[in-house]
Amino acid sequence: MPILSIRSAVKSLAHRCGFQISRISNTPFGRDVWADIARLSECWGFPVNCVFDVGANIGQTSLTVLARFPNTKVYSFEPHPDTFRRLAEGLKDQHAQVFNIALSDKSGEAELFTYDTDMINSLTPTSAFAVRFRKTGKSIPIITSTIDEFCSSCGVRTIDVLKVDTEGCDLKVLKGAAGKLGSQEIRFIYTEFNDILERSGRTGGALAPISAFLEPFGFNFVASYTDDVVTQGEFFAVHNALFAASAVASAAACGAQVSARRIG
Numbered sequence: 097m098p099i100l101s102i103r104s105a106v107k108s109l110a111h112r113c114g115f116q117i118s119r120i121s122n123t124p125f126g127r128d129v130w131a132d133i134a135r136l137s138e139c140w141g142f143p144v145n146c147v148f149d150v151g152a153n154i155g156q157t158s159l160t161v162l163a164r165f166p167n168t169k170v171y172s173f174e175p176h177p178d179t180f181r182r183l184a185e186g187l188k189d190q191h192a193q194v195f196n197i198a199l200s201d202k203s204g205e206a207e208l209f210t211y212d213t214d215m216i217n218s219l220t221p222t223s224a225f226a227v228r229f230r231k232t233g234k235s236i237p238i239i240t241s242t243i244d245e246f247c248s249s250c251g252v253r254t255i256d257v258l259k260v261d262t263e264g265c266d267l268k269v270l271k272g273a274a275g276k277l278g279s280q281e282i283r284f285i286y287t288e289f290n291d292i293l294e295r296s297g298r299t300g301g302a303l304a305p306i307s308a309f310l311e312p313f314g315f316n317f318v319a320s321y322t323d324d325v326v327t328q329g330e331f332f333a334v335h336n337a338l339f340a341a342s343a344v345a346s347a348a349a350c351g352a353q354v355s356a357r358r359i360g
Contacts, residue, residue: 126319129338130164133257133284136318136340142283144168144256148243150199150269151261153179153215155186161257162190171252173199175238179214200240201268209233216263223264224290224301228332242272253281260287261336264300270309277313285315285339290332303337315339 125132137144144165149158152172161170169191174180175198184194198206198219209221211233216225219240221233246252255276260266266287276282290301307317318338326332 126321129286129319129321129336130160132319132338133286134164136284137256142256146252146255147171147257147259148255149173149259150243151263152183152194153261154182155192157259157261158183158187158192159190161259162192166191168256169193171195173197175208175240176210176214176217176236179217195246196239198238198240198262199243199246199269199272200265201242201271203241203245204239206238206240207235208238209235218263219265219268220263220299222297222299224295224298224332225263225334227298228330243269244273244275247276255282257284257286258282260285262288264298267300267306267309270306277310277315280314280341280343283341285310286336287339288334288336290334303335306337307339310339314342316342 123131133144145168147158147161147165147168147170149155149161149170149172152158152174154174155172158170158172161168170187170193172183172187172192172194174183174194175196177196180194180196187194198208200206200219206219208217208219209223209226210217211226211231216223216231217233218226221235225231226233243255243258247255255273258273260269262269266289270277270285270287273282287306288301289303289306292303294302294305303320316339318340321336321338323334323336325334
């Protein structure tokens with residue numbers, strides 16, 4: 097059977113089973129964030145060597161990153177002591193370092209509001225999820241730091257991917273990285289949001305303020321990724337957004353022009 101016929105038959109069978117097959121290079125952006133990051137980093141000519149997993153929970157994202165980029169060094173941050181122990185155990189033999197702190201816009205002591213599921217723990221009692229589903233949390237004391245202070249004390253220069261999932265406090269985490277953002281030492285930002293604009297009575301969860309904060313630092317919106325949509329009762333959705341630093345693309349373009357001149 098000709099190769100084209102085989103490909104057509106496989107695609108047809110996959111479609112009947114509810115799947116779609118396409119070349120990775122032809123796959124639209126916005127389906128697999130780590131595939132998108134891999135494509136862009138390859139296009140722009142730099143490896144993904146350092147990933148910050150802020151709000152790591154038990155390491156779901158950290159393990160995904162390590163599977164996709166096995167040579168990457170992952171820094172995983174989780175403030176809840178019990179969840180942190182599970183995180184540390186799950187990443188024990190991995191190329192990762194774990195830290196029992198929360199990252200925010202300032203260092204010191206803070207309250208972490210905890211719930212019946214540790215995936216929605218937050219530094220604010222009015223996160224979008226907690227308000228929408230009428231959750232009341234119990235607070236425990238934790239320690240916070242900022243990305244700028246952490247990187248300075250631990251000697252971290254460049255963050256290739258900064259992933260943030262902190263239930264309403266993502267913008268605060270980014271504000272705590274203003275120094276790194278200003279020196280163009282963060283390449284990609286992958287952050288959670290629920291709405292485009294801020295909603296009354298809810299803390300965080302809005303994309304527009306995050307985009308407005310990142311724009312002066314030269315970040316471009318790449319794509320969004322939807323994790324969940326609740327249609328019963330008040331509409332609620334969980335999304336993530338990928339931003340890329342324009343300086344990375346500019347440097348890659350400049351390098352390509354220099355190479356072209358040398359060849360000519």
